[in-house]
Amino acid sequence: MKSPAATAKGLAALVTKEPRRDGISAVLTGGTVVSIYTNNQYESRDLDFISSADRARISAAMSRIGFRPHGRSFVHEECPYTVEFPTGPLALGERQPVKAAGRLQVGSTVVQLLSPTQCVMDRLAWFFHNNDRQCLDQAVAVAESQRVSMNIIRDWAKDEGAEEKFEIFLNFLKKK
Amino acid sequence: MLDSLFGNKTSERVLLYLQNYGEGYPTEIARNFGIAQSQVQKQLTRLEQGGIVASQLSGRMRNYRLNPRWPYLKQLSSLLEKALLSLPRDETMSYYRRRTRPRRPGKKL
Numbered sequence: 001m002k003s004p005a006a007t008a009k010g011l012a013a014l015v016t017k018e019p020r021r022d023g024i025s026a027v028l029t030g031g032t033v034v035s036i037y038t039n040n041q042y043e044s045r046d047l048d049f050i051s052s053a054d055r056a057r058i059s060a061a062m063s064r065i066g067f068r069p070h071g072r073s074f075v076h077e078e079c080p081y082t083v084e085f086p087t088g089p090l091a092l093g094e095r096q097p098v099k100a101a102g103r104l105q106v107g108s109t110v111v112q113l114l115s116p117t118q119c120v121m122d123r124l125a126w127f128f129h130n131n132d133r134q135c136l137d138q139a140v141a142v143a144e145s146q147r148v149s150m151n152i153i154r155d156w157a158k159d160e161g162a163e164e165k166f167e168i169f170l171n172f173l174k175k176k
Numbered sequence: 177m178l179d180s181l182f183g184n185k186t187s188e189r190v191l192l193y194l195q196n197y198g199e200g201y202p203t204e205i206a207r208n209f210g211i212a213q214s215q216v217q218k219q220l221t222r223l224e225q226g227g228i229v230a231s232q233l234s235g236r237m238r239n240y241r242l243n244p245r246w247p248y249l250k251q252l253s254s255l256l257e258k259a260l261l262s263l264p265r266d267e268t269m270s271y272y273r274r275r276t277r278p279r280r281p282g283k284k285l
Contacts, residue, residue, distance in 0.1 A: 072280060086280070131198040132277040164253075171261055 008032050011081050012047060012113070013106035019053070019061035026051040027090055027100040028113035029122060031138070036104065037116050038141045045081050046073075050088045058085050092118060093125035093160045116146035121156055124169060128162035140172045178259055186211065187219045188259075189271075191242075194229065195256035196272045199241040201234075208271055228252070 005011035012028050019026060031044030051058060059069055062083070067074035073082040089097035101115035114122055119142050126135035142148070157166035179188040193205050202220060206213040220240050223229040230243040242249060260272065 084280070126277040130277045131196070132275065133196060134273050134275055135277060137273070168257055171257070175261055 005079065005081075008035055008044070008047065008081060009104070009106050009111075011079065011083070012036075012104070012111045013109040014065055015047065015049060015062075015083055016111045017109045018065050019051070019058060022053075022057060022061050024051060024053040024057060024061060025112065026053075026085065028104075028111055029090065029100075033102070033114050033119045034123065034138045034142055036113070037119055038138075038145045041141050041145070042138050047081055047083045049083065049085050050090045051085050052088055053085075055085070092121045092156065093128060095156065095159065116142055117148040117152055119146075120148050120153055124153070124157065124162075124166070125160070127169070128157070128160050128165050136169060136172060139169060140176060143173055144176055177262070178255070184219070186215045187223070190216060190219045190223065191228075191252075191256055192260060192272070194240060194242050195253060196260055197274070197276060199239055201237050201239055203237070205240075208274070 005014050012032065016026060016028075026049035028047065029050055030046065030048035031042065032047045034042045035044050059074075062069075062074045065076075066078075067076045067083060070082070073084045075082050090100060092098050098118065100112050101118060102113040104111040104113055113119075120139045123135040123139035123142065126132040127139065143150075154166060157163060157169075177188070178191075179185045182188045182191060189209050189211075190205060193200050193208060200208075202213050202217045205220075206216045209216075220229060220231070224231060224240070227243055227246050229240050230245070231238045231240045233239075242253065246252070260268070263272070
């Protein structure tokens with residue numbers, strides 16, 4: 001079967017569109033959102049969609065676009081990307097459930113995804129709670145490339161008990 | 177950069193590692209920098225005797241972190257953080273950007 005999409009954006013649109021026919025909604029999250037907001041400065045080959053639909057329904061929709069289950073992922077022989085549907089709800093650190101505030105128009109499809117501010121919070125959560133500095137760099141890159149609300153992020157960081165690490169984030173951002 | 181202050185290069189690297197990753201086993205710290213584990217262990221023992229780092233047994237391994245009860249921890253962390261911020265990019269990428277967030281089981285690498 002031919003490659004369903006050559007870009008992450010294109011695939012995100014396809015994976016949004018096809019399950020939507022069955023009434024399944026899904027929110028794009030994780031590293032691909034970073035790729036989109038940083039113009040591929042950080043490339044991710046995994047598309048993570050949060051959906052409350054059960055796996056059998058998702059699997060049926062994915063098979064229509066040529067993706068087969070491979071462990072917890074969905075893969076396509078001609079596509080460099082893998083797609084996953086991690087268990088929800090959508091969360092930003094300790095905060096949940098979260099309503100995704102981002103929208104990306106790809107052709108006639110509107111992809112639901114984290115907003116730039118939420119994307120920064122999503123990446124910072126890994127830095128705050130797992131000391132993952134790859135994600136710190138990604139948060140900095142998104143904050144540099146997009147308009148984000150630093151007040152919202154600061155308040156959230158405070159709720160996460162991570163005010164010192166938020167300052168580290170600000171210092172890396174200033175360095176750029 | 178801070179090796180004169182901390183006594184030697186290994187000591188500096190050990191402290192930067194613990195600030196960066198939050199914790200570490202001597203084997204993984206040594207592997208991270210490509211240096212002998214005995215060198216790392218020597219510095220960790222010295223720093224623990226001085227109360228600067230603290231350790232905890234985890235199975236048969238000892239896991240180290242900056243001592244949360246050391247009175248100058250905040251100042252030390254701040255200094256180490258400034259040093260991390262000032263490192264050349266290639267050094268940062270080589271030693272201080274290992275993935276530490278979990279990977280879902282069965283995920284293709």
